[in-house]
């Protein structure tokens with residue numbers, strides 16, 4: 517397909533997403549099913565254009581003077597893919613599948629519009645209703661932090677040290693030229709391309725099928741490392757989902773000790789069994805999803821309890837830009853209640869002196885320090901572990917140790933990673949010790 521056709525398809529897909537309130541991945545999949553002639557390069561270009569339009573929606577709409585799917589797609593092609601407006605005229609004219617030619621108004625906007633005078637939420641591409649939360653989290657850096665969350669994310673891999681080391685995986689993926697992640701000692705990174713370029717499909721690699729590496733953002737790797745799961749410890753992962761952090765902790769424990777993985781949702785937990793097997797994990801016990809009563813025998817016995825809580829996902833907007841515009845106050849209120857519920861389930865499990873580690877992939881203070889404060893108010897037997905103690909005890913690279921020592925990463929009770937601060941997704945980590 518030529519780019520005119522890709523632009524038209526992106527407008528159709530974005531219209532589908534907006535009209536039917538559907539996730540972008542679903543709308544793209546359906547487009548693929550009804551356009552079987554489209555090659556993998558076309559699909560990749562289409563996906564990139566739709567995702568870039570969603571990532572930068574507020575700033576594109578500001579410049580274009582409207583936020584219709586057409587304005588967003590044309591704006592993404594111009595301002596994100598950096599295609600000169602004269603070239604855009606040529607692109608539209610040279611493909612019979614193109615949308616209508618540019619109007620004079622569009623041409624002026626594409627040529628001259630800037631973000632001068634735009635508020636932080638527009639410059640940072642986050643929803644207006646979250647402006648107070650971003651100001652609380654980042655002060656004068658809110659727009660810059662938002663803009664970093666609106667960029668493309670790299671593909672990060674975690675080397676599974678139960679089966680491989682970095683050198684082995686680098687060799688296996690040499691064609692893709694992976695670089696070492698700076699902060700996690702077990703991470704590799706494939707930088708995102710620009711424009712229509714496609715992300716490498718690493719799950720198709722033989723090394724992935726052999727369990728040598730997992731797909732995991734460096735921030736998620738770091739959160740698992742900061743939890744301090746070490747060989748021989750008893751660890752409960754009570755929001756295990758498909759097991760991203762269970763696997764990372766089991767590897768850090770070198771298969772010694774025990775990880776108990778549980779989740780309230782059976783469907784979420786379902787994928788964990790196959791992943792544990794592929795990764796060669798032998799020290800994880802998956803408990804029946806649903807009723808927390810199955811954790812009864814763990815009460816008062818755990819060295820580490822990880823609560824990787826359900827959250828709004830504001831920290832992973834680079835990867836799920838459609839969720840950025842979907843999340844609202846009702847969803848946030850539901851997540852807060854779930855966070856309090858998971859912390860309440862976790863509270864009885866640590867042994868005296870054991871720790872409860874609370875993690876979210878959110879940058880909103882109310883989901884992070886706010887939940888820790890609410891928990892502490894009802895649990896006087898817990899106290900905050902100074903974040904630098906977590907850093908000192910974790911297996912990080914020297915650069916990672918130095919980065920986490922920077923006071924700008926510290927919140928009142930924990931550590932906040934962001935794409936701008938750490939080059940990772942926006943993970944929050946705090947730990948509480950049971951007296």
Ligand SMILES: C[S@@+](CC[C@H](N)C(=O)[O-])C[C@H]1O[C@@H](n2cnc3c(N)ncnc32)[C@H](O)[C@@H]1O
Nearest residue numbers: 755756757759760761780781784824825826857
């Ligand atoms: C952020 S996801 C977990 C991701 C997973 N730890 C990983 O690294 O791949 C949060 C999980 O919390 C689960 N959850 C939600 N409410 C819960 C509750 N009250 N108790 C336990 N798990 C809960 C969800 O089903 C979801 O799988």
